Amino acid sequence: xxxxxxxxxxxxxxxxxxxxxxxxxxxxxxxxxxxxxxxxxxxxxxxxxxxxxxxxxxxxxxxxxxxxxxxxxxxxxxxxxxxxxxxxxxxxxxxxxxxxxxxxxxxxxxxxxxxxxxxxxxxxxxxxxxxxxxxxxxxxxxxxxxxxxxxxxxxxxxxxxxxxxxxxxxxxxxxxxxxxxxxxxxxxxxxxxxxxxxxxxxxxxxxxxxxxxxxxxxxxxxxxxxxxxxxxxxxxxxxxxxxxxxxxxxxxxxxxxxxxxxxxxxxxxxxxxxxxxxxxxxxxxxxx
Numbered sequence: 001x002x003x004x005x006x007x008x009x010x011x012x013x014x015x016x017x018x019x020x021x022x023x024x025x026x027x028x029x030x031x032x033x034x035x036x037x038x039x040x041x042x043x044x045x046x047x048x049x050x051x052x053x054x055x056x057x058x059x060x061x062x063x064x065x066x067x068x069x070x071x072x073x074x075x076x077x078x079x080x081x082x083x084x085x086x087x088x089x090x091x092x093x094x095x096x097x098x099x100x101x102x103x104x105x106x107x108x109x110x111x112x113x114x115x116x117x118x119x120x121x122x123x124x125x126x127x128x129x130x131x132x133x134x135x136x137x138x139x140x141x142x143x144x145x146x147x148x149x150x151x152x153x154x155x156x157x158x159x160x161x162x163x164x165x166x167x168x169x170x171x172x173x174x175x176x177x178x179x180x181x182x183x184x185x186x187x188x189x190x191x192x193x194x195x196x197x198x199x200x201x202x203x204x205x206x207x208x209x210x211x212x213x214x215x216x217x218x219x220x221x222x223x224x225x226x227x228x229x230x231x232x233x234x235x236x237x238x239x240x241x242x243x244x245x246x247x248x249x250x251x252x253x254x255x256x257x258x259x260x261x262x263x264x265x266x267x268x269x270x271x272x273x274x275x276x277x278x279x280x281x282x283x284x285x286x287x288x
Contacts, residue, residue, distance in 0.1 A: 019066050024133060028126040029093030029119065034076040037133060038062060042069020043284040044145035045276065047152055048134050048244065050102040052077040052085040054154035056262045057269055061152045064273045068284050073134050075102050093119055103243050106131065107250065109235055110242015131247075140251050148212075148254035150276055151244060154262030154269075155202050170259065172204035172222035187238040188246070193223040203268040206257035208249045212279070219275045221268075226255075 020039045025032040047061045052075055065072045077086040088099040104114045105127040111120045131139040134149065142149065155170045175189040193213060197220030198204070204222035207213060216223045226232075227239075229249040234240050240250075248255035256276065260269035277284040 026126055026129050027122075028089065028091040029098070029122045031091035031093075033089055033091070033126065035130060035133060036072075036074045036076065038065050038072040038074070040065050040069045040071075043277065043280050044070070044143075045148070045150060045280055046071040046073065046134060046143060046146060047150045048073045049152045050075055050244065051087045051153065053087045054152070054262060055085055056266055057152040057154045057258065057260065060266070060269055060273060064277070068277055073130075075130075077102070093122055105242055106244050106247035107240055107242045109237070109240040110246065113237035113241060134244075135253070140253075142253060147279070148256050149244075149248060151206075151255065151257040153257060153259045154265070155259060156262065171201035172198075172224055173201050175224050187236065188226055188232070188241075190225040190227045192225070193217045195220050195222050198222045198268070200261055200265060200268065202259075202261035203265045203272075204259050205272060206245065206255075206259060208245060208253070208255035211254070212256065215279060216272075216275060219271065221272065221275070 018040050022037045022039070024035045024037065026035055027033075047065065047070065049058045049061060049072065052058070058074060061072045061074075064070070075089070077089050078084065079086050080090075087101070089102050090097065090099045092098075098119055100115065100123060104110050105123050108124075111123055111127075115123055128139060135141060136143045170185075172192055172194060175185045175192045176194075190210075195217060201222070204224055205216045206224045206226065207216070208226050209228070210225055213223050213225060226245055226249055229252060232240055232246050232249050240246050245255050245257060247253075258269055258272040258276075260266070260272070
C-alpha cells in the first residue's frame, strides 16, 4: 500500500511538473512588463489573458493547460500599493508615468485612438513583441498545428448594477441593442445568437467568423460574431479599437473569446473551455 501511495505521489508531481513556465520581461518605454508563458504538451492551442485582474478566467486557463495541455500567455500587472492584480499596465517614459489597456494596443488605428502620439511608438514595440509570444514568430499567423487563438476574459455582473449603469455593459444582448447604447459593440458585430440555455447575459463566446457558431450555439452558449477583417479596416475608433480580436480578424487569424461573469460565471466558462477542447479532438479530452 505504501508503494502504491508513493507511486501516486510521483505521478502527481510529474503531472504538475509537465507545465513549463517561461517568464519574459518585455520593454515598455523605460519599464519592463512581465509576460509568463505556460506550456504543456497534449493540445495545439494558445490562450491569451491580457487583463490580469480577471483572475477567474485566468485560473481556469491555467487549470486546463495543466490538465489538458496547450499554452497560456499571461500579462502580469500588480498595484504597487496593494499588490492586487490590475487591469492596466503602468510604465515610465520620458520621465512621465503612463498607463494603457493591454487589449487596445495591437493596431495603428487603435493606438491612435487611445494613446498620445509621443508614446504610441514605444507601445507598438511592446505590442509587436507580445504578439510574437502569442502567435508564430512572424507575428501574423498561428503557430504550427494551431487552428485558432483563444482569449480569456471576465466581465462584471450586469444584474448587480443599477438600471442606469447597464446600458453600456458587456453582454451578448448589448451587441443587438448597441446601436442605441454602445456604438463600439454595434460597429464591430456581424451577428448575435442568443441561446435559451444561457441564463446569465454576461456569459458569451465572441468569434471572428461564422464557422464555429454552430459548435458553440449547439452547446448552449450565446455567441457574437465579429465583422470580417476587411470591414474592420477603418479609422473609426468604434470599429478598429486596437483590440486583439480586431488585429486577429485583420490578419485572417481565427479568434475565440471566452467571456464570462467574473463572480458567478465559473461553471459556464469551464464549459466553454470544454467546448474548445472538443474542437481540438478526442485526444485532448483523455487528459482529464
